[in-house]
Amino acid sequence: MTAATAYLNARLIDPATGADQRGGLIVEGGLIKDLGPGVTRASAGDLPVRDCTGLAIVPGLIDMRVFVGEPGSEHRETLKSGSRAAAAGGVTRMIVMPNTAPIIDDQALVDFILRRAREKAVVHVTPAAAITRGCAGTALSEMGLLAEAGAAYFTDGDRAVPTAQMMLRALTYARNFDLLVADLPLEPTLAAGADMNRGELATRLGLKGLAPAAETIIIERDLRLAELTGARLHLGPIASAEALEPIARAKAKGLPVTASTTAAHLMLNENDLVPYLTYRKLMPPLRTEDDRRALVEAVECGVIDVVVSGHDPQPPETKRLPFAQAAPGGTGLETLLTAVLAPVHAGEAGLIEMLRTVTVAPASLLGLPSGRLSLGAPADLALVDLEEPWVISADQQYSRAKNTPLDGRRVQGRVRETIVAGRRVFSEGKHDDAR
Amino acid sequence: MPESSPAPISGAAMTAREPSPNPLEPSRRHLLGIEDLTPSEIDGLLTLADAYVGVSRRVEKRQQLLGGRTLINLFFEASTRTQSSFEIAGKRLGADVMNMSVANSALRKGETLLDTAATLNAMRPDILIVRHQDSGAVELLSRKVDGSVVNAGDGQHEHPTQALLDALTIRRRLGRLDGITVAICGDIAHSRVARSNINLLLKMGARVNVVAPRTLLPAAVDRLGVGVFTTMKEGLAGADIVMMLRLQLERMEGAFIPSTREYFRFYGLDAERLAFAKPGALVMHPGPMNRGIEIESSIADHVDRSLIQEQVEMGVAVRMAVLDALARNLAEAPHNR
Numbered sequence: 001m002t003a004a005t006a007y008l009n010a011r012l013i014d015p016a017t018g019a020d021q022r023g024g025l026i027v028e029g030g031l032i033k034d035l036g037p038g039v040t041r042a043s044a045g046d047l048p049v050r051d052c053t054g055l056a057i058v059p060g061l062i063d064m065r066v067f068v069g070e071p072g073s074e075h076r077e078t079l080k081s082g083s084r085a086a087a088a089g090g091v092t093r094m095i096v097m098p099n100t101a102p103i104i105d106d107q108a109l110v111d112f113i114l115r116r117a118r119e120k121a122v123v124h125v126t127p128a129a130a131i132t133r134g135c136a137g138t139a140l141s142e143m144g145l146l147a148e149a150g151a152a153y154f155t156d157g158d159r160a161v162p163t164a165q166m167m168l169r170a171l172t173y174a175r176n177f178d179l180l181v182a183d184l185p186l187e188p189t190l191a192a193g194a195d196m197n198r199g200e201l202a203t204r205l206g207l208k209g210l211a212p213a214a215e216t217i218i219i220e221r222d223l224r225l226a227e228l229t230g231a232r233l234h235l236g237p238i239a240s241a242e243a244l245e246p247i248a249r250a251k252a253k254g255l256p257v258t259a260s261t262t263a264a265h266l267m268l269n270e271n272d273l274v275p276y277l278t279y280r281k282l283m284p285p286l287r288t289e290d291d292r293r294a295l296v297e298a299v300e301c302g303v304i305d306v307v308v309s310g311h312d313p314q315p316p317e318t319k320r321l322p323f324a325q326a327a328p329g330g331t332g333l334e335t336l337l338t339a340v341l342a343p344v345h346a347g348e349a350g351l352i353e354m355l356r357t358v359t360v361a362p363a364s365l366l367g368l369p370s371g372r373l374s375l376g377a378p379a380d381l382a383l384v385d386l387e388e389p390w391v392i393s394a395d396q397q398y399s400r401a402k403n404t405p406l407d408g409r410r411v412q413g414r415v416r417e418t419i420v421a422g423r424r425v426f427s428e429g430k431h432d433d434a435r
Numbered sequence: 436m437p438e439s440s441p442a443p444i445s446g447a448a449m450t451a452r453e454p455s456p457n458p459l460e461p462s463r464r465h466l467l468g469i470e471d472l473t474p475s476e477i478d479g480l481l482t483l484a485d486a487y488v489g490v491s492r493r494v495e496k497r498q499q500l501l502g503g504r505t506l507i508n509l510f511f512e513a514s515t516r517t518q519s520s521f522e523i524a525g526k527r528l529g530a531d532v533m534n535m536s537v538a539n540s541a542l543r544k545g546e547t548l549l550d551t552a553a554t555l556n557a558m559r560p561d562i563l564i565v566r567h568q569d570s571g572a573v574e575l576l577s578r579k580v581d582g583s584v585v586n587a588g589d590g591q592h593e594h595p596t597q598a599l600l601d602a603l604t605i606r607r608r609l610g611r612l613d614g615i616t617v618a619i620c621g622d623i624a625h626s627r628v629a630r631s632n633i634n635l636l637l638k639m640g641a642r643v644n645v646v647a648p649r650t651l652l653p654a655a656v657d658r659l660g661v662g663v664f665t666t667m668k669e670g671l672a673g674a675d676i677v678m679m680l681r682l683q684l685e686r687m688e689g690a691f692i693p694s695t696r697e698y699f700r701f702y703g704l705d706a707e708r709l710a711f712a713k714p715g716a717l718v719m720h721p722g723p724m725n726r727g728i729e730i731e732s733s734i735a736d737h738v739d740r741s742l743i744q745e746q747v748e749m750g751v752a753v754r755m756a757v758l759d760a761l762a763r764n765l766a767e768a769p770h771n772r
Contacts, residue, residue, distance in 0.1 A: 199654050200654070200659070203656060203659065206571075206593070206630060207592075320549055321575075322569030322572035323569065323571045323572075324569045
């Protein structure tokens with residue numbers, strides 16, 4: 001595809017403004033040059049034209065929580081394979097978690113990820129850096145230098161900052177540079193060895209349950225520290241209804257607090273684990289249907305700002321095990337858009353509200369100009385058939401590991417084409433680097 | 436596979452001289468838990484087992500129902516009682532029995548459960564008896580093998596033959612399960628015996644009380660349909676059967692109880708506490724017992740009140756019935772094993 005293209009006869013959906021209109025969009029120099037109902041074949045001039053009849057154009061998705069295995073466990077996922085999965089899912093920017101080997105806690109490693117991504121990845125990649133060195137929870141990482149090197153935000157990724165003291169220092173220091181600190185709300189001593197949600201089902205299955213209190217304890221702690229320090233705090237992924245309450249309260253108070261959940265938590269509940277389906281073992285765990293509904297509602301009313309994939313590739317050797325031994329985590333890049341459309345098709349939430357959580361909301365949190373359809377914005381776009389029915393199949397995933405928790409799900413809405421910085425990277429089931 | 440398919444005769448045939456119908460549904464290849472069984476399957480298994488009690492009491496115990504069949508005892512977790520019970524049951528039915536204690540074998544070294552399953556499956560066993568420390572592990576293994584799988588205990592999930600043998604013991608003593616009250620006392624949270632027994636007894640119309648300190652009660656236990664009590668006095672009231680559980684010290688992980696003496700003080704079964712139950716109430720224990728921790732010796736050894744030795748005997752009979760029923764389904768399976 002050339003750098004300049006006219007996309008015509010599309011449904012243009014901009015979650016930033018809520019605008020949803022027929023029209024065209026012109027991409028030039030990697031940016032959105034023109035858009036709106038007035039952009040027609042006449043205004044396209046001699047530009048190559050892509051007829052988008054029947055398709056919606058939405059901003060490319062920004063996924064704030066993606067695990068890859070590069071460096072250190074490339075058999076799980078490389079930046080290249082992960083980015084191809086992202087492209088297939090309409091994700092044009094992924095933020096990769098620092099939990100690699102070594103852990104991303106040094107500016108040279110941020111450099112390494114950015115350089116590898118430039119060479120290998122087909123979508124934008126930015127690393128999130130560790131809050132604490134080695135994610136060990138005992139000493140602060142060089143947040144200032146890491147941010148300067150290009151870290152998107154700070155998180156210990158797959159674990160919470162273990163102590164209140166450490167979190168207080170991290171938030172206090174982050175405030176210095178106005179950095180975003182994200183914590184996984186799971187109290188580590190309660191979460192150790194937990195298999196699933198605590199309750200009747202865990203009791204019946206003989207699995208170790210984890211109460212929602214494990215989320216709430218960290219959330220309450222972190223919110224008080226955020227209030228104390230004034231730092232920007234992000235909490236997620238959240239899995240339970242009761243964890244939403246303190247967040248709503250903090251937001252009402254005007255604290256600079258945001259929250260996220262995963263797409264899988266919006267689609268599944270704990271009953272989907274039966275009989276011991278390890279590919280649906282997630283952490284935080286899938287909870288009850290009441291929790292799932294509360295999460296969707298929280299997205300709808302803005303208590304949850306961002307939906308992430310939580311993409312966490314696990315090969316058979318860590319998944320095809322007895323439930324207690326199996327690693328938690330599921331892939332999600334390829335199904336992120338489809339999954340956020342699920343509540344829309346189910347009549348549970350509005351289209352704009354759901355799209356916002358994967359586009360403009362993460363963009364504004366991370367200070368990115370993308371995530372919106374506006375003049376001069378980066379041409380990171382997804383062309384979507386919002387209605388197309390299909391069945392998610394693990395075997396057909398581009399991700400190196402195939403552990404999608406949504407395997408076998410009948411869904412509606414599919415990405416037909418993905419454009420990164422004005423260049424087509426994926427269309428009609430094929431990547432452009434494979435053409 | 437030698438083509439030994441003598442007309443399927445049942446255990447009951449030994450005494451009644453006519454084949455009894457297979458208690459299990461024709462489609463049932465494995466026995467993974469009580470949860471999957473229908474009340475009529477349970478009832479049928481108990482009746483079949485009843486007949487095997489007679490067989491086991493004869494001098495000539497050996498049957499040929501499982502002649503030519505290979506049975507493997509695959510125990511990932513150490514067990515004496517259950518493993519030998521299955522071994523004897525298999526041998527009495529004429530099967531070739533092999534014991535594999537994976538807990539201390541080379542198979543344990545880094546090999547995954549499914550690799551072990553594939554290795555054993557290649558040796559074409561007919562029935563695998565499996566115990567594993569993880570809930571759901573036996574079900575996982577059953578998906579990867581061609582023969583029948585019997586769950587001999589998976590983590591904290593199920594131990595179906597224990598519940599069946601307990602039910603047989605009770606039914607032979609009280610004549611029924613329907614309408615009786617059973618108090619299950621002790622470490623409910625970590626006990627697969629409790630889960631399988633609760634399942635079975637409720638299915639068969641019994642009332643179940645569970646009694647334990649709150650740290651040993653699993654979440655939402657009341658949702659299982661049992662009465663939940665934290666004192667022996669209330670929990671044992673009206674009980675026909677008092678079923679004590681082993682305090683699984685190896686699973687305690689830490690501080691579920693402060694000390695064994697404190698536990699005995701409040702939850703140990705002695706004559707005084709047994710008096711809270713119905714007059715003449717009977718005592719059971721799946722073994723092995725911690726004497727002086729959950730049960731006093733005078734109760735455990737009480738000739739009239741303790742059913743503990745009888746449970747062991749019924750264990751062999753129940754396992755013979757289970758093996759018989761599964762083998763008959765194997766013989767009739769479409770791939771003609």
